[in-house]
Amino acid sequence: MKRFSKIKLGAIGILLIAFFVLVNLPGFSKGIRNFFYSFSSPIQRMLLGAGDNMSNFFAGIFSYGNLKKENDNFKVQILEKSAEISGLQELKKENEALKAGLVQNLQKDFKLIFANIVSKGIGDFILINKGLNDGVKKDMPVITEQKFLLGKIYEVYKNYSKVLLITNKDSSFDAEILSAEATGVLKGKGNFNAVLDSVPQEAEIKTGDLVFTTSLGDVFPEGLLVGEIKSLNKNDVSSFQQAEIKPAFDKALKSSVFIISNF
Amino acid sequence: MLKNILILIFGLYILVLFQTSLFADFRAFGFPPNFILVFVILFNFFESPAKKFGLISAIFGGFFLDVFSASFFGFHILFLLVCAVFIKFIVRRYVRIPGIQKY
Numbered sequence: 376m377k378r379f380s381k382i383k384l385g386a387i388g389i390l391l392i393a394f395f396v397l398v399n400l401p402g403f404s405k406g407i408r409n410f411f412y413s414f415s416s417p418i419q420r421m422l423l424g425a426g427d428n429m430s431n432f433f434a435g436i437f438s439y440g441n442l443k444k445e446n447d448n449f450k451v452q453i454l455e456k457s458a459e460i461s462g463l464q465e466l467k468k469e470n471e472a473l474k475a476g477l478v479q480n481l482q483k484d485f486k487l488i489f490a491n492i493v494s495k496g497i498g499d500f501i502l503i504n505k506g507l508n509d510g511v512k513k514d515m516p517v518i519t520e521q522k523f524l525l526g527k528i529y530e531v532y533k534n535y536s537k538v539l540l541i542t543n544k545d546s547s548f549d550a551e552i553l554s555a556e557a558t559g560v561l562k563g564k565g566n567f568n569a570v571l572d573s574v575p576q577e578a579e580i581k582t583g584d585l586v587f588t589t590s591l592g593d594v595f596p597e598g599l600l601v602g603e604i605k606s607l608n609k610n611d612v613s614s615f616q617q618a619e620i621k622p623a624f625d626k627a628l629k630s631s632v633f634i635i636s637n638f
Numbered sequence: 639m640l641k642n643i644l645i646l647i648f649g650l651y652i653l654v655l656f657q658t659s660l661f662a663d664f665r666a667f668g669f670p671p672n673f674i675l676v677f678v679i680l681f682n683f684f685e686s687p688a689k690k691f692g693l694i695s696a697i698f699g700g701f702f703l704d705v706f707s708a709s710f711f712g713f714h715i716l717f718l719l720v721c722a723v724f725i726k727f728i729v730r731r732y733v734r735i736p737g738i739q740k741y
Contacts, residue, residue, distance in 0.1 A: 395712035404711050411705045422659035430663040495662035497707035
């Protein structure tokens, strides 16, 4: 009886190992994922929109305590702002013209592939609705409409791709602080947090400084906004300093994205 | 038996869809909620240790988490399976819940 259960356990173990080896074969795992994404993506996109509305609703409830105070402030502000509105009409027209030109400008700088966000995956990555059939390849940079760096293509399926966000723990690339003329290594910490490491101790960086991509390593095109410095971590013993980074992209990830196919 | 397993699989699929879309922006103590993990833990804790649905929920829950995550296939299956076996072991040995048939 004991021998039988040992054989049974061994067989289960071997079957499990065989199963994991089989499903992790590149073609097979991508096929399984693409299959599930193909019929899950319409539901996920619908739920993603509902989720945004729901989180806005709950954010409103949790800030109820401040509503009266805010209301009084707004009354004063309305009077001030109504005077400004007339002047802003001209600016609105100008803004609309600029917005229309934004996509054109982006397309002038890079060759772009437009994509929609299908879901927000487990961990810091997103799923987009463009894949091998649309010319997407692994490691292509992904940016927002505002030209903020979002991440890079991590895995490509037939009709979908996974984007590894810059805040993912597996993400690491060279970045620079233009105002201090200093470079460092930007590493993801997970949960929409990132840190700029290996910044020389003598570099004069401060909170609010903007961090951009560099052409070093050919990972991303130069000059894309990554984020801003949230806090500094200086240690006299170490020859390098560290800075917490607030990513430039909106965490809600509501907008569409662009994949840079050539830079 | 098969009908119950199919209902369980469908329920887990719906849970993972909710986790990756409807509740993707929610944070509990700074972390996104993991419904599958919570479900597997509770299911295995309250299920009779002699039954196997908890283990099945760990396997399929882990499979769906693997599909919608960036990790290699099997990572979440193994993790949830270890959790389920551990909970079953603890419940069988040390916990007595009134009203739940043990063997």
